[in-house]
Amino acid sequence: MKKIGFLTGTRADYGKLKPLIKAIKPDGNFEIHLLVTGMHLLDQYGSTVAHVIDDHLGIIHLLPNQHPRQNMETCLARTIEQISETCSDNDFDLLVVHGDRIEALAGAIVGVLRNIPVAHIEGGEVSGTVDGLIRHSVSKLSHLHFVSNKKAQKRLEQLGEKTSSIYEIGSPDIDAMLFSQLPSVSEVKTRYNIDFEEYAVLIFHPVTNEIEFLNQIMEEITKSLEHSGHKFIIIKPNNDLGTHIVQKALSTLSDRNRYLHIPSMRFEFFLQLLKNAKYIIGNSSAGVREAAYFGVPAINIGTRQLNRNENELILNTGYDKEEILESILATENIERMPKQDFGDGKSGIKFAQILNSESFWPVDTNKVFVDVSK
Known part of the structure; x- marks a missing residue:
């Protein structure tokens, strides 16, 4: 053996x-x-x-x-x-x-x-x-x-x-x-106390070689979310250098009618959450990989996933608030056609x-x- x-x-x-x-x-x-x-x-x-x-x-x-x-x-x-x-x-x-x-x-x-x-x-x-x-x-x-x-x-x-x-x-x-036995949307919402009918998912990880600009970056991102008027499920970033800066900035998004903060999710539950999201925003690989399989638009902010994958569902943007807001608006016009580039x-x-x-x-x-x- x-x-x-x-x-x-x-x-x-x-x-x-x-x-x-x-x-x-x-x-x-x-x-x-x-x-x-x-x-x-x-x-x-x-x-x-x-x-x-x-x-x-x-x-x-x-x-x-x-x-x-x-x-x-x-x-x-x-x-x-x-x-x-x-x-x-x-x-x-x-x-x-x-x-x-x-x-x-x-x-x-x-x-x-x-x-x-x-x-x-x-x-x-x-x-x-x-x-x-x-x-x-x-x-x-x-x-x-x-x-x-x-x-x-x-x-x-x-x-x-x-x-x-x-x-x-x-x-x-x-x-x-x-897998045909993913948990249902209602199971996901019950488990994580989600009462939003419509929502976007935010996952933003610190970029270690941009640490000196991270406070300004997070200020632009949080402002863009506030101005969007949308509801967000915010999943805690990874533990790379600068995570405390990201978490401190995200903690300012405290309106419970618009923001739900979740430390972590079981992968199967996250997949169902993502599948039913309006879009995903941030710099997680989920935005350039998993989201595409469900036909979910992704706003990829910054350099972390640079050149990782390209298709019509992915909107690449810099760190400027107005540019991020433009991408959020653009998700409304994206056809949710699944892209299968990573296996069967x-x-x-x-x-x-x-x-x-x-x-x-x-x-x-x-x-x-x-x-x-x-």
């Missing part, structure tokens, strides 16, 4: 790893371990570790790695230490990480240095600011790549990764989005087929750089 560790640090990456875990769990060929760290273990973000525990998907290891306002490099170092200790006690055959967070970077570093094969989910994608740097770094440290589309595969090949190590499975969150909802099935194939094991941890022929 192969022992596989899945590393999760946020509500978002767990939502993407969960379909993959659920797909291989029934096979009985794998002992599943969940290394739970990051925002999951912080009270101010809803202690979402409870969601992981409730799902009963595997053996759980709790890895506390940070404190509020702790700088990111110290958090990275602590995360490496925690993952290393867990790996020393468990002889993992594979360590699975996702995306572009520092937890994924820590996991990839530990895997490489301990000669544990590392599988990276959704590498090869473009995102702005430091996130893109981390994502590509994780890819270079990883031995295996499970990508969402051909574009991502091509970028990994440009980074010198072997084609034979890259598997196109689509984006795992699409599995959850197309069968990522879990494909992932399970690959891991169960005889040719997959053992994983070669000796990496070489493959030059792209001109």
Whole structure:
């Protein structure tokens, strides 16, 4: 039996790893371990570790790695230490990480240095600011790549990764989005005490290399929301550097007739919330990924998701209040036609087929750089 560790640090990456875990769990060929760290273990973000525990998907290891306002490099170092200790006690055959967070970077570093094969989910994608740097770094440290589309595969090949190590499975969150048993809208509203008939969703994360301008940025964003006259469900940002600035600014939106603040949501409930929103606004990847599958317009503010994805549903805007308001008005005229650029909802099935194939094991941890022929 192969022992596989899945590393999760946020509500978002767990939502993407969960379909993959659920797909291989029934096979009985794998002992599943969940290394739970990051925002999951912080009270101010809803202690979402409870969601992981409730799902009963595997053996759980709790890895506390940070404190509020702790700088990111110290958090990275602590995360490496925690993952290393867990790996020393468990002889993992594979360590699975996702995306572009520092937890994924820590996991990839530990895997490489301990000669544990590392599988990276959704590498090869473009995102702005430091996130893109981390994502590509994780890819270079990883031995295996499970990508969402051909574009991502091509970028990994440009980074010198072997084609034979890259598997196109689509984006795992699409599995959850197309799942027929999502909670109903009424269930979502009841669970989170939402009494808005119509609403937009706001998720805005701090951009670490724009920290010196973050107060001004948040002032423009909050003013634009106030002037819009719309009702908003505001979901707390991630815990990157500057999150206290974002949260302080958003706390000024205190009119309960227009604003509902939610620390975190179960992924399945969030999907239904998003599906029925007028639009999503901010700089979350949900705006340039999940929203498109539901045909929901997205106002993408600033640089965090720069060049991540482009289609008619996405309105890219700067930080100026008037520009943001123009985009809010423009959502009224967007045709809500779903865009499916990241798979067919069968990522879990494909992932399970690959891991169960005889040719997959053992994983070669000796990496070489493959030059792209001109």
